[in-house]
Amino acid sequence: MDEIQLKEMQDEEMINNAFQELLDSYLATKHRKKIEIITKAFNFAKQAHKGVKRRSGEPYIMHPIAVAKIVCTEIGLGSTSICSALLHDVVEDTDYTVEDISNIFGPKIAQIVDGLTKISGGIFGDRASAQAENFKKLLLTMSDDIRVILIKIADRLHNMRTLGSMLPNKQYKIAGETLYIYAPLANRLGLNKIKTELEDLSFRYEHPEEYEQIEKKLAATQQERDSLFQEFTDPIRKELDKMGLQYEIKARIKSPYSIWTKMQTKHISFEEIYDILAVRIIFKPKDNQQELNECFNIYVSISKIYKPHPDRLRDWVSHPKANGYQALHVTLMSNRGQWIEVQIRSKRMDDVAEQGFAAHWKYKEGGGSEDEGELEKWLHTIKEILDDPQPDAMDLLDTIKLNLFASEIFVFTPKGEIKTMPQNSTALDFAFSIHTFLGSHCIGAKVNHKLVPLSHRLQSGDQVEILTSKAQRIQPSWVNFVSTAKAKAKILAIIKREQRIAQKEGEEILNEFFQKEDIEQTSINTEKLFRLHRMNTKEELLLALGQKTLVLGEEDRNVLKEKSNSTNWKKYLFPFGGSGNKQNKGKKIPEENKEEQKADENSIDRKKPIKLTEEAIQKNYIIADCCKPIPGDDVLGYIDDKNRIIIHKRQCPVAAKLKSSHGNRILAANWDTHKTLFFPVNILVKGIDNIGVLNQITQVISQQLNVNIHKLTIESNDGIFDGKIQLYVHDVNDVKTICNNLKKINEVKSVSRI
């Protein structure tokens, strides 16, 4: 037997073992045992992908098997979803069609596979112009059958778990997209565990060093946490035993990604994060009807042992989160003087928290269908948003994303009906949530019987009455303070409609002007006009004319009547050195063509990380203005429209969007050593205000370290100071040295780069 045959046999065995494992875990679930159809789907997919390998060298079929396993064990779905997962890449990657699948496996599975095929290019295609369509497709298929998105999330999870074998630039695209949309989606669907894993995996690829540091610190402090956990939970166990409960107590350790996010947003160090450990009590209710009461009974008995924090009782038991999450959260003071959060949940609530909506189906007979109603409502909102024409996919995405991450408050209508709203909702959001007419004519509100403006932020428990006026019209500025997707989408749609009407009026005004002045109406003449008023498009000009913010007059006449061979007007034409493309009418070159041309022209090797050397700065690459990375930061490159490479921090919000929308223009980038150039950084110093402390700070920076301070602002308040120092450094190591030296000053309590 030769080597190839041997390899084939080994592969065959690996495949069969993996499938057997899938079957075993399926048989262990409560679902009906539809082994036959699953085996048929497996054999079909295996034969269809025959001979194809993944980048890692594994046979391709290993991927669908792994996805099906996630769908079964981690999301808890049944045979239809398992079959669809096994078949999810067949239509995309082989000659089989959706009809073939339908003929063999029936219409339901075919429909799900079709949905998965439609969104197979990622949420966004490789080209910016394909985004809108793909994203809409995703949302539409999702609202058709939620299983499509659940399987898609499983697919993404497996791709993230095996991301190591991809090219670095692809890694950033996939990791970025995961963090931008898949993790929020998983969160919205209640797949907590998967959400956390997706975030951690993305974090690990984008910031490998920070990830490793946090892991190390977590490992180093593990023992301490273990002993705290034991000491803290011992008296609790005794109490729960006395109550005769069946329960389990678990330690919940904060994930590296959330630790890192907290460090970044609060400008604190690992050591300053106090809630790394939380405690979970999972009990089996004696009586399912009494589940809620039992949560509160446990709360009462353990708060006899430890003092509860008065402001930190979170009751997600009587008011579940929109993603179905239920639990009672309390924060107790441990004997070591540390606040510890305790989460009290029944076994059912715990399953829902880990597996999301799929777990609801498992408990269907025991109630809880109310939360499926919440999901239905959310999907309905998404459908409504899709009904409004919105050409810009990224706007649409931002709008939808608003709805994914928000936590909720509860407010009451004047009649006492309860409504769930995202946190930070304003009176105007509330108005739109009830009816578009109410929103678009809202002039203010009464909150708890007091008059408030429409931008007023609502609090849980508020009673809200909306005041309207027929004369009221939507204002563009409203977009700035609403926070729900629905309100935002409605406002934008109405503004757009009004703009279209104004542009039509503007067009008439322009036509009249040309006629009156007896000037030929050509696209060049129109362009002369909008350039004269420092505008970029004809549409802007029409809008300004229609809204009467611009009236054509003397100057316009002169510009148009200058002889066209005189070059005088040309200074208005292309002030930014653009190309002289005068085809405003006629056919437009579609965006994607332009992009493809550029991609061909450029000689950048996208597969290799670019080296950011000191000599080549400004020539080969440009530092992004938004996040201003310095040498040593985790960065990536983005090839912009002018074929320049812009260097962003990997966690920069602008880069996050680019990763999702223009993944094929992302480059991996590494820093070379930088020793001559200086880069600006901001450092935040906090501490106790003492005579001479400012002097010490400046001394450390300028004398010991010989770095120039560019700007220093210090605010002092009741003996505490808050200082912001801007200075110029070579790289991240300089910043670390400065921070470490500043920390040595007695009065200084925290130092961080912002």
Ligand code: MN
């Ligand atoms: Mn796949």
